[in-house]
Amino acid sequence: MRQPKFDNLLRVLSRRAPDRPTLFEFFLNAPLYRRLAGREVVEQTDALAGYRLAIQAYLRAGYDYATVMASEFRFPGGEIEQAKTRSLNQGFVITDRESFEAYEWPDPDDFDYSKLERITQEIPEGMKLIVWGPGGVLENVIALAGYENLCFMIYEDPGLVQELFDAVGSRLVRYYERSAPFGTVGALISNDDWGFKTQTMLSTNDMRKYVFPWHKKIVEVIHSHGKPAILHSCGNMEKVMEDIIEDMGYDGKHSFEDSIQPVEDAYEQYVGRIAILGGIDVDFVCSRSPKEVRERSARMLERTRVRGGYALGTGNSVPEYVPQHKYLAMISAAVGDIEGELPPEGEV
Numbered sequence: 001m002r003q004p005k006f007d008n009l010l011r012v013l014s015r016r017a018p019d020r021p022t023l024f025e026f027f028l029n030a031p032l033y034r035r036l037a038g039r040e041v042v043e044q045t046d047a048l049a050g051y052r053l054a055i056q057a058y059l060r061a062g063y064d065y066a067t068v069m070a071s072e073f074r075f076p077g078g079e080i081e082q083a084k085t086r087s088l089n090q091g092f093v094i095t096d097r098e099s100f101e102a103y104e105w106p107d108p109d110d111f112d113y114s115k116l117e118r119i120t121q122e123i124p125e126g127m128k129l130i131v132w133g134p135g136g137v138l139e140n141v142i143a144l145a146g147y148e149n150l151c152f153m154i155y156e157d158p159g160l161v162q163e164l165f166d167a168v169g170s171r172l173v174r175y176y177e178r179s180a181p182f183g184t185v186g187a188l189i190s191n192d193d194w195g196f197k198t199q200t201m202l203s204t205n206d207m208r209k210y211v212f213p214w215h216k217k218i219v220e221v222i223h224s225h226g227k228p229a230i231l232h233s234c235g236n237m238e239k240v241m242e243d244i245i246e247d248m249g250y251d252g253k254h255s256f257e258d259s260i261q262p263v264e265d266a267y268e269q270y271v272g273r274i275a276i277l278g279g280i281d282v283d284f285v286c287s288r289s290p291k292e293v294r295e296r297s298a299r300m301l302e303r304t305r306v307r308g309g310y311a312l313g314t315g316n317s318v319p320e321y322v323p324q325h326k327y328l329a330m331i332s333a334a335v336g337d338i339e340g341e342l343p344p345e346g347e348v
Contacts, residue, residue, distance in 0.1 A: 195235020
């Protein structure tokens with residue numbers, strides 16, 4: 001395990017070159033967390049066990065931080081058939097003003113954020129936590145109203161749509177207000193998928209009207225505590241990248257896909273304006289050899305070594321279907337080969 005130094009990621013997020021190759025990942029997966037953390041950590045079951053698992057896994061893999069949720073705050077929805085592959089038109093509970101007013105809106109202040117303080121003594125020197133949210137503004141509105149229903153609602157009752165976005169957005173702002181002040185927290189992620197492969201889910205005008213003002217407030221809250229704000233958002237952002245950089249003021253952008261814009265091209269287009277995080281396409285990691293994965297990762301680190309503003313990672317996250325040895329090949333470009341130091345896959 002190398003000594004964590006969160007300042008390296010801060011340098012990346014301020015568009016500078018870190019002292020050494022730096023990693024960034026939104027989240028891993030349960031078997032990989034267990035393998036990286038080790039049996040002793042996995043078997044713990046107290047209230048801080050989830051945080052401890054993330055911290056030890058990220059530490060063992062060479063990251064300077066661990067990602068966690070600040071509390072159990074979320075927006076309850078309806079039943080869905082399959083969580084991992086759910087339709088955007090399943091599980092909705094708000095279809096009109098009556099159902100909007102009947103919905104029991106959760107209060108972020110009713111949830112416990114104290115784990116962010118209680119874990120202080122167990123965070124290794126030089127390491128920080130990065131807090132992510134219970135979905136984002138658009139994601140939660142779509143989950144509550146359904147994607148098709150929302151599209152109709154925008155034309156049939158725009159006033160209700162505005163109230164719906166305000167109800168979600170204001171509560172997410174409060175979640176970040178509660179999360180940002182803790183000394184253990186070094187940065188925060190606003191995770192909100194906005195697009196398909198060809199365009200944003202709503203028109204650019206509607207994104208600017210309903211979605212972006214709340215993201216701007218989230219960034220302002222995070223920045224008011226002197227911490228960087230990271231946007232994780234999937235989809236084609238070509239028409240709204242200027243909004244992300246100039247209007248909302250995000251420090252880093254995460255989630256890239258080769259079929260939309262390879263990370264190499266995104267870096268060249270936005271270098272010096274916003275940090276580019278991850279980007280080694282998940283399909284590429286899955287389908288290519290470990291040698292090819294490592295070589296592309298090494299080339300990306302060399303491309304960005306002097307100019308800075310880049311941290312190595314996948315284009316999105318590390319779901320269970322990503323072969324572990326290929327993920328390890330990717331990070332080996334930054335931290336060296338650690339596979340031989342870990343228990344065999346599936347043992348923990």
